[in-house]
Amino acid sequence: MRVLGLQGSPRKNGNNDYLLQRFMEAAEGHGALTRTLWVDRMDIRPCKEFTTCEKKGFCPIDDAMKQEVYALLREADVIVAATPIFFYNMTAQLKALVDRCQTLWSRKYMLKLKDPGCRIRQGYLLATAASKGKNLFEGLHLTTHYFYDALDARYAGSLTYREIEGKGEMAAHPTVAADVAAAVAALLKPLERRRRVLFACRENACRSQMAAGFAQYLAGDKLEVLYGGSSPAEAVNPLMVEAMAEKGIDMYFRRTRSIDDALAEGPPGVIVTMGCEENCPFAPGAERVEWQLPDPAGAPLETMRRVRDEIERRVGELAARLT
Ligand SMILES: Cc1cc2nc3c(=O)[nH]c(=O)nc-3n(C[C@H](O)[C@H](O)[C@H](O)COP(=O)(O)O)c2cc1C
CATH class of the missing domain: 3.40.50.2300 (Response regulator)
Structure with missing residues (x-):
C-alpha cells in the first residue's frame, strides 16, 4: 500500500509540514509505504500549452514530472496534497504540478485509457488558512476535485483548518491528532483487508x-x-x-x-x-x-x-x- 504526499507549502516546520508529517506517520502505522514530495524544492515547470499531451499523450517538458512524478502518481494507492491557502487556492508551486497533470487528463479523456489503479486510488486534502471566511476553501476544493479526477482518484475527503497562520499554530490545535488518526483509518482500513x-x-x-x-x-x-x-x-x-x-x-x-x-x-x-x-x-x-x-x-x-x-x-x- 503506497501513500504519496505532495507538500505544497514552501515553509519548513510550517503548518502543512506538521499536518502532512502526522498524516504520513499515521499511514505508516497502518503498514503503508510513504513518500513525501516537497514540491517547492523540485524542478516542476508550469504548463506551456504545447498541447502535445492532448495529441500524443505525453508532455515534452523534461523535468521532475517526466523523470519521476507521473510514475509516482500512478503508483500511489492514496495521494494526499497539503497546502496553505494562497489567495483562495493552493500555492503556485503545487498548482504547477496540478496543471502538468493535463497529461494524465489527456490520457484518460482524449486517448480513452484507464489507469490500472483507477478502482482503488483515493485522493485526500490537508489545508490551512489564516482567515475564517465561509468560502475560504471553495476554490481549493474545486481545483482538488478536478486534479484527483485527472489522476483517476476518488476525492475521499479533507481536513481544513481556519485561523491558522504562524508556525506552530497547527501543532497546538486541540483536535488535530484525533482528526488525522480518524481520516487515515477511514482511508486505509478498507485497503488493509485486501x-x-x-x-x-x-x-x-x-x-x-x-x-x-x-x-x-x-x-x-x-x-x-x-x-x-x-x-x-x-x-x-x-x-x-x-x-x-x-x-x-x-x-x-x-x-x-x-x-x-x-x-x-x-x-x-x-x-x-x-x-x-x-x-x-x-x-x-x-x-x-x-x-x-x-x-x-x-x-x-x-x-x-x-x-x-x-x-x-x-x-x-x-x-x-x-x-
Ligand atoms: C502569499 C500568501 C497568500 C495568502 N493568502 C491567504 C488567503 O487568501 N486567505 C487566508 O486565509 N490566508 C492566506 N495566507 C495565509 C496562509 O494560508 C496561512 O498562514 C497558512 O496557515 C500557512 O501555512 P504553512 O505554514 O503550511 O505555509 C496567505 C499567505 C501567503 C504567504
Whole structure:
C-alpha cells in the first residue's frame, strides 16, 4: 500500500509540514509505504500549452514530472496534497504540478485509457488558512476535485483548518491528532483487508507487468497487487504498453521493480511466477502458482498480444478464485 504526499507549502516546520508529517506517520502505522514530495524544492515547470499531451499523450517538458512524478502518481494507492491557502487556492508551486497533470487528463479523456489503479486510488486534502471566511476553501476544493479526477482518484475527503497562520499554530490545535488518526483509518482500513498477490517474472517488463495491470484493474479493491522481476530491465517494454493500450489499459508510466522492492510492501499470500527460474521469490506460507508462458521480450507485437490475452484469461480466473 503506497501513500504519496505532495507538500505544497514552501515553509519548513510550517503548518502543512506538521499536518502532512502526522498524516504520513499515521499511514505508516497502518503498514503503508510513504513518500513525501516537497514540491517547492523540485524542478516542476508550469504548463506551456504545447498541447502535445492532448495529441500524443505525453508532455515534452523534461523535468521532475517526466523523470519521476507521473510514475509516482500512478503508483500511489492514496495521494494526499497539503497546502496553505494562497489567495483562495493552493500555492503556485503545487498548482504547477496540478496543471502538468493535463497529461494524465489527456490520457484518460482524449486517448480513452484507464489507469490500472483507477478502482482503488483515493485522493485526500490537508489545508490551512489564516482567515475564517465561509468560502475560504471553495476554490481549493474545486481545483482538488478536478486534479484527483485527472489522476483517476476518488476525492475521499479533507481536513481544513481556519485561523491558522504562524508556525506552530497547527501543532497546538486541540483536535488535530484525533482528526488525522480518524481520516487515515477511514482511508486505509478498507485497503488493509485486501489479499496480497505477487506477480514475478525475469525482467518485470512484460509478463508480470501485464498480469499486475489486469489484476489491479479487475480486482484492485480486493487484491493488493505486487510485481517484480528477478533481474529487472531498465524500463518496461514499449510493445507491452502498446498491447495493453489496445485493451484500454494505460501502462505508459509503469516502472520495473525488483522482487525485493515488491516484497517491501509486505508478505504476499499468493505468488504467481512466470519464468524467474531459480530466482523466483519464496515467502513462508504463500501459495505458489507457476504459469508457463513464453517470454515475449524481443518478439513482435503479435506475440505480445497472444501472451497478453492468455494472461488476461488466467488473471480473470485467479481473481475469481481469490475474491
Ligand atoms: C502569499 C500568501 C497568500 C495568502 N493568502 C491567504 C488567503 O487568501 N486567505 C487566508 O486565509 N490566508 C492566506 N495566507 C495565509 C496562509 O494560508 C496561512 O498562514 C497558512 O496557515 C500557512 O501555512 P504553512 O505554514 O503550511 O505555509 C496567505 C499567505 C501567503 C504567504
